[in-house]
Structure formats: structure tokens, C-alpha cells
Amino acid sequence: SQELEQSPQSLIVQEGKNLTINCTSSKTLYGLYWYKQKYGEGLIFLMMLQKGGEEKSHEKITAKLDEKKQQSSLHITASQPSHAGIYLCGADLNTDKLIFGTGTRLQVFP
Template sequence: QQPVQSPQAVILREGEDAVINCSSSKALYSVHWYRQKHGEAPVFLMILLKGGEQKGHEKISASFNEKKQQSSLYLTASQLSYSGTYFCGTADNTDKLIFGTGTRLQVFP
């Protein structure tokens, strides 16, 4: 039931791009993306609703393919501040949000 994220970890140099994937075995109504820095609470990045929409926030964007029950988070021209653990959260037709396994991202100068 828990969505699966891949890869588990990513190491980047500043300026490089990365893609984080989130897959669910259940039909999805929405996908949420959060970033958590070490020792801090998760912080909201974006929500995508069914309909295959794509969203963007500065150099971070995401897509949602409801038929494939997948979402991808795209980080372009990564910055040091992007380092952290990224979680997707998925919701079906209920209000309950289940978080994925997490992807640890480290950006080095």
C-alpha cells in the first residue's frame, strides 16, 4: 500500500538534474511532494491532482500519470539547498495520505 520511490538515494553536483519517481499499486486521486531536511519537519513542495497535470516551482517540477499510478519529481540545475529527503504522499478517494519510502538527495559543490 505504501508508494515506492526510486531511486533510494541520489548524489549530485551543483547544477546537475535529477528525477525522483513515485509508484503506487492503488488508484490515486492526488500526489503530494515534500522535502525534509535533517532534523526538521517535512515541508510541502506541491500537490498534483488526477488529470495528468504538471506543476512547477522554480526549478522543481512534477508530473502525475494517473493511469500508470505514477508521479515524477524533476529537479533541474540543482542547488545546495535542494539536499534533503524527498517524500511523495499519495491519496486515493479518501482523505488519508500515505507517504512513500523516501529518496535521499545530496548536492555537493
């Protein structure tokens, strides 16, 4: 969707390295959802952010929503092979449905 841009499209990192994925909206975000998808599987919910400046963490994954509520970042600390997959951001633009970015394919090599 042109309303939601995700970058980078692909990321290859060495195990133990940190990485950041960005999600930028052309409109105000009423909510921002991060999901992870492994090949052949559905999307697994990671985190939801609603308030400007909000930050949430789960294990080694931290997500932030900027003050203007138009950009979110997902940061993984000390990446592991288990972090590999496709990360998708989903935006609530106040239309009762989520609009998704194109995804970031993450590969982590030993």
C-alpha cells in the same frame, strides 16, 4: 508502504546537474503530494497533483502526474546545494489520510 514505491532511495549529484525522483502507486491516486524534509525538521509542502497528466512547477522543481494517475515524477533542474534533503511523496488513496513512500535522500555536492 508497499502501496507506494519511491525511487531511487538515495541520490548524489553534482551541483548544476538535473535529476528525477519517481513515485509509483499500486492503486489509483486521488491526489499526490510532494514534500521535502531537512534533518531535524518537519515536512515542507512542495506541490499537489490531482488530475491525470497534470504538471506543476515551482522555481526549478517540476512535478508530473501520469495520465493513468498511478505514477508521479519530481524533476529538479540545475540542482543546487539548497535542494539537498529528503523528498517524500504522499498518496491520497481515498482513505482520508496520506500514505507515504520511503523517501529519497538527495545530496548535492559542489
